[in-house]
Amino acid sequence: MIGAGVIGLSIAHELAVAGRDVTVLADADPLETTSAVAGAVWFPYAAERSATVDAMLAVTLERFLAIAADHPAAGIDLRSGVIVERSPEPDRSWTAWVDATEVDASELPVFRLPDGATGLRTTVPLATMSLYLPWLRERCVGLGVRFERRAIDDVDALARAFDVAVVAAGVRSGSLLGDDASVVPIRGQVVRVENPGVTEFVIDDEDPAGLTYVLPRRDCLVLGGTHELGATSLEPDPATEAAILERCARLVPAVAGQRIVSRGVGLRPGRERLRVEEVPGRALRTIAAYGHGGSGMTLSWGTAERVAALLA
Ligand SMILES: Cc1cc2nc3c(=O)[nH]c(=O)nc-3n(C[C@H](O)[C@H](O)[C@H](O)COP(=O)(O)OP(=O)(O)OC[C@H]3O[C@@H](n4cnc5c(N)ncnc54)[C@H](O)[C@@H]3O)c2cc1C
Known part of the structure; x- marks a missing residue:
């Protein structure tokens, strides 16, 4: 298994449950990955949509509902919140899996919706990744999974020690396999602030000034964001941060002036199609599991089940 982000950990968990030696x-450790930067809300964004991928959305939702109910320490909470709608025909396909009701500005005292916009209120899983990723890692360890901090530059060379390689290396997966130049980084920047008491999330991905969201984690508010195709800098940009703070304060006035706790930048593994399949012609059996774009958390358990099925 190459990769200890949300995809690698979820797959490792499923394979270990199936009795495999993993x-x-x-x-990079889980808390140093792109996955640790994620908001992280269950919501399809910037990733393939198809019947196959939609089935993964549903599987993942079910798993998060069960984790939220059975494992409070995992950091998965069911959060109510609002998806802002500005366009006349917004994409509501995600309401196939979760209830949603239309709300207007008068029903949202905490939020200040842009003129003419409405919202859909829904309840979805939201992960405090600083808790969830270590929790998932520990679950894996409990199932016998071993972890080695090690850079891999040749997947085929793993044939000397392993029967199967699963490549869940996020944005670097294509170059690691050497046969796929179609993975494009989609840079995302966030700033985390102290929470003044906001309990609901709000996402406005149709803001012409830039993707905007306020996500209450257990330990802070995550304010975002950006969607920068092809950008690769992992340094937080101060001007971008100022713009995020400004947009978020416009949407949720209570966040203005809150103390900044930390900053994050991640490179989403953008790809037109999610790649979860066997890779032919390798020195050892190799499974690709990458290309989740802005939906890695949202598709994680569905991906893991699919990889486990491929290897059953
Ligand atoms: C700002 C931001 C907000 C986001 N919000 C959400 C959200 O709300 N909901 C959601 O579902 N998704 C969200 N995402 C997207 C999500 O974070 C990604 O889809 C997800 O993290 C991809 O996970 P991954 O495990 O494939 O990759 P990563 O988390 O990047 O992990 C890759 C792993 O592979 C390892 N690796 C890579 N190359 C090598 C190598 N050569 N040798 C050894 N190890 C290697 C790394 O060390 C790491 O452990 C967001 C992303 C960003 C940036």
Whole structure:
């Protein structure tokens, strides 16, 4: 297993549950990955949509509902919140899996919706990744999964020690396999502030000034964001941060002036199609599991089940 982000950990978990002997090789620990930067709300965004992928959305939702109910320490909460709608025909396909009701500005005292916009109120799982990723790692360890901090530059060379390689290396997966130039980084920047008491999330991905969201995690408010196709800098940009703070304060006035706790930048693994399949012609059996774009958390358990099925 190459990768200790949300995809690698979820797959490692499923394979270990299926009785496989699993070693996770990764050059960054879970809390240093793109996955740790994610908001992280269950919501399809910037990733393939198809019948196959939609089935993964549903599987993942079910799993998060069960984790939220059975494992409070995992950091998964069911959060109510609002998806802002500005366009005349917004994409509501996600309401196939969760209830949603239309609300207007008068029903949202905490939020200040843009003129003419309405909202859909819904309840979905939201992960405090600083808790969830370590929790998931520990679950894996409990199932016998081994972790090695190690950079891999040749997947085929793993044939000397392993029967199967699963490549869940996020944005670097294509170059690691060497046969796929179609993975494009989609840079995302967030700033985390102290929470003044906001309990609901709000997402406005149709803001012409930029993707805007306020997500209450257990330990802070995550304010975002950006969607920068092809950008690769992992340094937080101060001007971008100022713009995020300004947009978020316009949407949720209570966040203005809150103390900044930390900052984050991640490179979403953008790809037109999600790649979860066997890779032919390798020195050992190799499964690709990457290309989740802005939906890695949202598709994680569905991806893991699919990889486990491929290897059954
Ligand atoms: C700002 C932001 C907000 C987001 N919000 C959400 C959200 O609300 N909901 C949602 O579902 N998704 C969200 N996402 C998207 C989500 O974070 C990604 O889809 C997800 O993190 C991808 O997970 P991954 O495990 O594939 O990759 P990563 O988390 O990047 O993990 C890759 C792993 O592979 C390892 N690796 C890579 N190359 C090598 C190598 N050569 N050798 C050894 N190890 C290697 C790394 O060390 C790491 O452990 C967001 C992303 C960003 C940036």
